[in-house]
Amino acid sequence: MSSKIVIETPAIAKIGNKFAELGRQKKVVVLYDKNTAGLFEKSISEQLEKDGFIFHNLIVPASEASKSFRMAYRLYGEMLEREVDRSWSVVAVGGGVVGDLGGFIAASFMRGVPVVQVPTTLLAMTDSAIGGKVAINHPMGKNMIGFFHEPVLILIDPNYLRTLPNREIFGGLAEVLKYALILDGSFLDFMEDNFQEISTLVSPYIDEAVKRSVNAKVKVVTEDFRETTGLRAILNFGHTFGHSLEKLSNYKALRHGEAVLVGMACATQLSMKIGNISSEDAERICAMIQKFPYPKRLIKKYFLDVAPETIIENMRSDKKKEGKHIRFALLKRIGNAYLHREEIAKEDIIFAIEAAKPLFA
Ligand SMILES: NC(=O)c1ccc[n+]([C@@H]2O[C@H](COP(=O)([O-])OP(=O)(O)OC[C@H]3O[C@@H](n4cnc5c(N)ncnc54)[C@H](O)[C@@H]3O)[C@@H](O)[C@H]2O)c1
Ligand SMILES: [Zn+2]
Structure with a gap:
């Protein structure tokens, strides 16, 4: 490819x-x-x-x-x-x-x-x-x-x-961060070291970030083109939560990447709650997420002020769910994601949403 x-x-x-x-x-x-x-x-x-x-x-x-x-x-x-x-x-x-x-x-x-x-x-x-x-x-x-x-x-x-507006740059960068978290731990080091350069499109940092993201996506889709093995599903890290926020905002107010950024914060908390990643890894991820600017008023309206139950309710029409319960892409550690096939207790999902809120407060 x-x-x-x-x-x-x-x-x-x-x-x-x-x-x-x-x-x-x-x-x-x-x-x-x-x-x-x-x-x-x-x-x-x-x-x-x-x-x-x-x-x-x-x-x-x-x-x-x-x-x-x-x-x-x-x-x-x-x-x-x-x-x-x-x-x-x-x-x-x-x-x-x-x-x-x-x-x-x-x-x-x-x-x-x-x-x-x-x-x-x-x-x-x-x-x-x-x-x-x-x-x-x-x-x-x-x-x-x-x-x-x-x-x-x-x-x-x-x-x-x-010529891209800043909001579009950071929206895209949320997906870039996603690749680092799900597939490539060394990419997170690179992002941590060069966030300023990448986000202001300085060469060769932005080029490198694009290349590493492209490689990550190519790797996943080559191995699972039609979404049959579950590998491609790890690309949904942060997206199950994120889609719910996008839906709540009628797919208009929030940019996809902004919703995914919040979603990744929730998914990280859920990964920790389920007993996967360490609190040190989670802290690193949260610190990176907090480097992103985001539209405060909109995040308040469509995340902070929304009851976790409502967020969960709006995940249910996410077309990526299979069978009765919602499946989440979660992290085992930085650079290693998997599709959690078993049902996750509602209380744990609520916990994850509440635990992510302070990052955006
Ligand atoms: N097919 C897939 O696998 C896949 C994956 C993710 C998202 N999507 C889809 O992608 C769409 C969102 O894409 P997007 O975020 O690129 O939004 P977009 O295509 O709406 O572009 C965002 C804005 O930036 C403008 N723009 C584009 N390039 C520019 C440039 N170089 N300089 C200045 N302005 C520029 C566009 O005109 C638009 O106003 C959604 O419809 C989503 O469903 C598809
Ligand atoms: Zn996305």
């Missing part, structure tokens, strides 16, 4: 050679959202022209609402009007919204055409662009309609992050 992932500046310069290697015709539909079009359309179009591509640009609003069937339908129409056929590929330039939508239309258009992911947010570079999960939302639930559609190429240019 790593052969098709390019991490460098400018990554887009590789697209011509990579298409030749892949034996694909140089015909692409390039999907942007309003923001990524404003930032990157010009330079990407120039590169495509230089490399002799035929291309059409499609632009959608920069909003989670673009991950809809209506939008996909509109895009199919635009592609058909321009006589796009199976010899074309889709290139998705943006955050997870554009990546998921672009992947979705690629997976379904004329029974499937290849997709190239060009992630432009930290979350997309380290998470959503890798692993082949693509989806749109249904009014009944987020990401409910989708495919496993592996990108043929992933072009990651950390330089694209320079």
Whole structure:
């Protein structure tokens, strides 16, 4: 898988050679959202022209609402009007919204055409662009309609992050921290030593953080592509709690990474309560979590002021649960996570939520 992932500046310069290697015709539909079009359309179009591509640009609003069937339908129409056929590929330039939508239309258009992911947010570079999960939302639930559609190429240019708002950077960094906690203890050392540099996008620290995260995600999804063995489930560390907070905030107010940050604090407490990680490890994790800025008013409203029972209730519709009880990804120690398959007593979950609250008080 790593052969098709390019991490460098400018990554887009590789697209011509990579298409030749892949034996694909140089015909692409390039999907942007309003923001990524404003930032990157010009330079990407120039590169495509230089490399002799035929291309059409499609632009959608920069909003989670673009991950809809209506939008996909509109895009199919635009592609058909321009006589796009199976010899074309889709290139998705943006955050997870554009990546998921672009992947979705690629997976379904004329029974499937290849997709190239060009992630432009930290979350997309380290998470959503890798692993082949693509989806749109249904009014009944987020990401409910989708495919496993592996990108043929992933072009990651950390330089694209320079225009990203701070909230998006720290949201992505929460996922970066997740990889360190679940898979790579030495990565946590690296984050502890260089947090300031990473979070202000200083090279080569940010590049290194992106690379290590990508490696972690690749490792997990290669071993468990379709989420059958339970390994991929460790990527949900902090997410069962986090999804509940996101749901409480109607998937609007809180960013995913902010909810996951709180969720990781809860999951760490739960790991300790279940008798896995030591209190020293837990303290290290909490200290790292506390380095993250977070929207105080929103965390108060959707976490501190919410009864633990309500948080637990809102976990239940999490699609990742299997069977009757909720399963949690927990830590054995830093760098080692597992899926806890047995039922966990409600009192223990409540305890974990209460124990995490002071970190955000
Ligand atoms: N497929 C997966 O495996 C997977 C995993 C995690 C999340 N997701 C999905 O990803 C989505 C969230 O992705 P996201 O956090 O990247 O959000 P996003 O795509 O909404 O991007 C966040 C904002 O940043 C803007 N932006 C993007 N790149 C920029 C840049 N370089 N500079 C300035 N602004 C930029 C976007 O226009 C948008 O306004 C959700 O829909 C979620 O369901 C998918
Ligand atoms: Zn996540």
